[in-house]
Amino acid sequence: MGLLENRFQDNVVVAKLDKLIGWARSTSPWYFQFGLACCAIEMMATAASRHDLERLGMMPRSSPRQADVMIVAGTVTMKMALRVKKLYEQMADPKYVIAMGSCATSGGPYWQHGYHVLKGVDIVVPVDVYVPGCPPRPEALIEGLLKLQEKILEERPLTRKMA
Amino acid sequence: MGVIHGEEMVLNIGPQHPSTHGVLRLRVKTDGEIISEITPVIGYLHRCFEKHCENVTYDQVIPYTDRCDYLAAMANNFGYVVAVEELMELKVPEKVEYIRVIMAELQRIASHLLALGVYGLDIGAFTPFLFMLRDRERILDIFELTCGARLLYNYMWVGGVSHDLPKGFVETTFQFLDYFEPQIDEYNKLLTHNKIFVERTADIGVLPADVAISYGVSGPNLRASGVKWDLRRNAPYSIYDKFEFDVPVGDGAKGTLGDCWDRYYVRMLEVKESVKILRQALAQIPKEGDVHQALPKKIRPPKGSIYSRTETPRGDLGFYIESDGSPIPSRVKMRSPAFTALSVLGEIAEGWMMSDVISILGSLDIVLGEIDR
């Protein structure tokens, strides 16, 4: 997509194309299983039968190359922070990050005395949607994912942006 | 890292891997499919639990115990609370004891369900995992009914529980048990006696009893090796001596004693035992009694130390609490059963093939939150 990225003037055709690409990307955001701690169990419960993530078109992928969304579910520690950064860089381009749970958002219950805990995953990777909760309920995670889908829908990859 | 031999390949089953149950890294030396050496590297989820315990008061530690073994949060609360009460020689009303046993056994079923389901996932069967999670959701509804939380409850306080049982709790739990009992046979049909599943798990990762004891393994992993050791029976705490249930022990039905299949099947039998305990507890629970009655205003245990153990779904959870009389504990050490279970992996998984190592790791049922604390 490198060649086509923000190269075209904004006109009807390009707008329609943007909408189509936005629709495709938002309808099938494949998430990268990045279960760290308790939020991973809640993510599994969300992907299971009752609150099925597949309804939103989300398929779990285990390799970073084929995933679009990285759900950081759990506490990121110092030892793990470097791995999170490396894995984020392995993902193919239009990639998004959801910080699930208050540990990924700001260190959660471990922010005060956790010497080994990273105070929020946005120190190492850019985060698109923060889902609060410890652990967030499946409905909260699905709401976060819907927010992300809205955000992807509005993105205009083709039109030239005012740099 | 020393000289890498020509034909051997050092492989990192890295901190992010679909079947390491969280953030565990296995540094593996392989030549072809056979694994010649495994060194587990842990610490990727070290959240400084013990440092927190030295800075917060006794009852503020309880939410942190939830987050250690997040698959069996009730059992962790139970372990910690029993230890503090023993230190303070605090007597808890009868009704609270019953509520705690009911919650602990429900949590054991939920934790075993997820452990068995994920083990099926490691071997490659997707569907049992979702069936078991669907039934686990019903237990989470019961927990939500009582204390409002799905996974981490902060339900058991020192001297009582946070919320009394809601109206109709006993009926809903009985309904769940009646629905759940035939489901276990469905899982047995679907996975336990499935020819390929047995082929992949029998005679693999055999853990002899003496090695298990020397590595301090406990819980279903130890019982699968034939050692009849269950704290609820050998060193009964709370009111476990009031219920009669038997302790399932591995008997090498499908292969040698102490293999992956035994560990799987012992957990399946334990789920049946927990249902039995629940039925008795629900029948005998005293109707009246205030759960907040024995809550001490100020928790200041006398100077001294205590080491108390309880039976969690993963094994002996031990709490070593040292108190210097102030409301803040001076040292809390949590002896986690999954920590010892993982230490055995290096010994029993050497010489097997790559897919067996994943199967052995799955059968040990480890939780990284509890290992790294």
Next chain:
Amino acid sequence: MTVDTLFTWLGGLIPAMEGSGTLLVIAILIPCLVLFLVVAVNAIVMVYAERKVAAFMQDRLGPMGQGVGLHAGKWGLLQTVADALKLLTKEDIIPEKADKLLFILAPFMIFVGAFVAVIAVPFGETVIVADFNIGIFYILAIGSMGVIGLILAGWSSNNKWSLYGGMRSAAQIVSYEIPAGLSIIVIIMLTGTLSMQGIIQYQEGGLFNWIIFANPFTFVAFFIFFISVVAETNRTPFDIPEAESELVGGFHTEYSGMRWSFFFLSEYANMLVVSAVASAGFLGGWHSPIPGYFDSNGWGIFWMMSKIVFLIFVMMWFRWTFPRLRVDQLMNICWKVFLPISLINIFGVGFWTLIFG
């Protein structure tokens, strides 16, 4: 609608270019285009069907297109279209240390292996692109070309997991070709011809003339063929090369975007080919189970497609119920169980036709 009938028919239409080379090229291109559409649409429908079948087996709903913004169709029907479009617009990562040429070539090798084999598949009395007289032999030979693509993918992405996946797939697919081939020999012994149309003509006249019910040995041969073909297309319980829980992504760990979707596409194209061979060889191709009825040309396609779809459904059914085998168990079954049985089958069929004529 074979190529030469099309060629003569076109020649009649445009007398000026009668018999010229360009007309031949056009006559070849049109069916290939149609076939490419058939394979592509089949892949898209099968991906959607697989996710729905998996979901219903697991007591959940599967893609319902309930995301935000424009819907993905009533029951998520446009889900796979959206997936394909998204994969088109993904960044195409080629690892720096990867073997660039082989890395790019691998997915196409696999897809070509599967797609070229579809040419010889008969979908109806006359609906076949190229009616070779060595039809089934051609399909098996071209079908096994896919293995090279897998090994290339495994080797060239310079990733330890893909290397594992590539080596495992090499061992598995090559060794399962043999039982599949031997059970095909059973058919050839009965029908006497290699051409697909000939095999199907042999099986005309209702359900009990199908080769599967010809004698007990062919009945066993069908199951051996079907299971070894499931192994050939890397489907559970033999999906060891891209074992999700062991080797992260198996041979296609390093692939992303459209390149990765070619693996997905060729997996379903392979499934289409092998279930077509199974239904043509054993289940009576485009013949209808009831001798008299629905036997005209149009209905032939319906019967052939329904048998193919049924066999693909069974493969999906396998995927969501069976756990996975280990590599050495897989080899064990192939060499120590399937091979002897298929040899006995050949002997048995020969003996049976000798006695019962």
Next chain:
Amino acid sequence: MSADQEKLIAELVEKGLAGDMEPINAIEDRVLRSKAKAALAKAKRAAKVAAASAPAEEKPAEEPPSDNPNQKFGKMIEDKFPGSLDADLNDTHIQLKPDNWFDIATWLKSEPALHFDSLQCQTGMDLGENILEARYNLHSMTHDHMIEIRIAVTRDKPNIPSIEQIWRIGDWFERETYDMFGFHFDGHRDHRRMLLPEDWEGYPLRKDYEVQETYHGIIVPKVKQGWE
């Protein structure tokens, strides 16, 4: 507080000490009840301290064969390895010197009468004034008895013989205690940090531990700029 309330609380405390809590819990007036409870707790604590010091004097008088495992096995260790005890015996633990701890441990495990075959838990403690203490809870599966062994060392010479050959779980327990407190277990075959990354400075569970400023360029302390 009126005189009769004081008298009421005093005799309630007597009943409470005797063990029945009913009268105290029966008082409706909350303030009075909590005062009574506090008084009771204070009285109990006083009684406990008196009891704890009481055995000290009467112990040298004569040796009661108390069945407390710590006492019993402490004496056995004393007879087998004279001079290895660091402090006199009491009910809760056995205090040992670090030097011949390895042979005591092998003896504890191999001796059929004792047969402590499972090391339940090993805890590190920072007792302040640069004393570090390692505590071992040993348990026997067959005889089902349990003892606690404590070994105190100073911060500048924190060497304790390692027991990972005897109880294999000791390997990981000791590595974790080294990681958290900075002990040095002589003879440990794989003496590395267990939980923290290799290049982490300091030993976190010591009372005077200061978190390091950055780790690989990431700010570690609990407060990010502009948060407070």
